[in-house]
Amino acid sequence: MRITPIEIQQHQFKTRLFGYDSTAVDSFLEMLxxxxxxLHKQNNEIKESLARTQISLEQMRDREKALQETLMTAHQVTDELKTNxxxxxEIVVAEAHLEGERVIRAANEHRIQLLNEVQEIRRQxxxxxxxxxxxxxNHLKLMDLDMLQIEEDDYQARLLQPLINDDDIDDPFNFP
Known part of the structure; x- marks a missing residue:
């Protein structure tokens, strides 16, 4: 028999002489x-979770089946690809041998040309x-001449320095 929380709360007990304490019964019924x-909420949550899990499981089974089919197809395609x-x-190898011989001839011709160019570059x-x-x-000689000129100018400036600092010379711009 299913009973709901509301039915428990609204249930009325008949009172008898020397019966149970109605306050204690009401308190217990409310707690119950x-x-x-x-428990009903928890049960509903578990049912919802189970339903979601079952849906997810079914989706995963579908995916697994699709993956197995894809894997089988991939194996078949792989076998065909290997054969092809x-x-x-074999065709590429045969063509590569022919192309390799042509490339070697061209490389030898190019090598001879490069050797000739290297000799010309060395000469240049x-x-x-x-x-x-x-x-x-020539630039070093010019720099040496410039240095000599600078040294000469320094020497002449040092010779003229005592004359410029002489106190006997009147400054034409110094007005009393």
Whole structure:
């Protein structure tokens, strides 16, 4: 027999002479109703959770089935791809041998051309280094001349310094 928390709260007991304390009975019934209500809520939550879990389980079973079918298809496709790849690999290897021979011939021709270019670059480098060396030497000579001129100017300035600091010279701009 199902009983709800409201039925427990509203149930009336017949009173008899020397019967139970009605306050204690009411208090106990209220406590019992609260506990029953909590259990009903908990039961409903468990049912809802179970329903969600069953839905999730069914979805996972569907996914598992789809994955198994996909895996089988993938194995079949893989086998076909391997067979086709072997055939194509044989063709590619044959073409690669022919292309390799052509590339080796072209590389040898290019190597000879590069060796000739390297020799020309070395000749140009030697000529450039000679010109650069001459230019640097000319600049060094000019710098040496500039340094001599600076030293000469310093020497003359030091010779003239005592004359400029002499107190006997009247300052034409100094007005009394």
């Amino acid at each position: 109703a609260d506990e029953l209500e909590r 790849a072997r055939k194509e690999a 480098k030697i000529a450039f280094e000679g010109g650069l060396r001459a230019l640097i030497e």
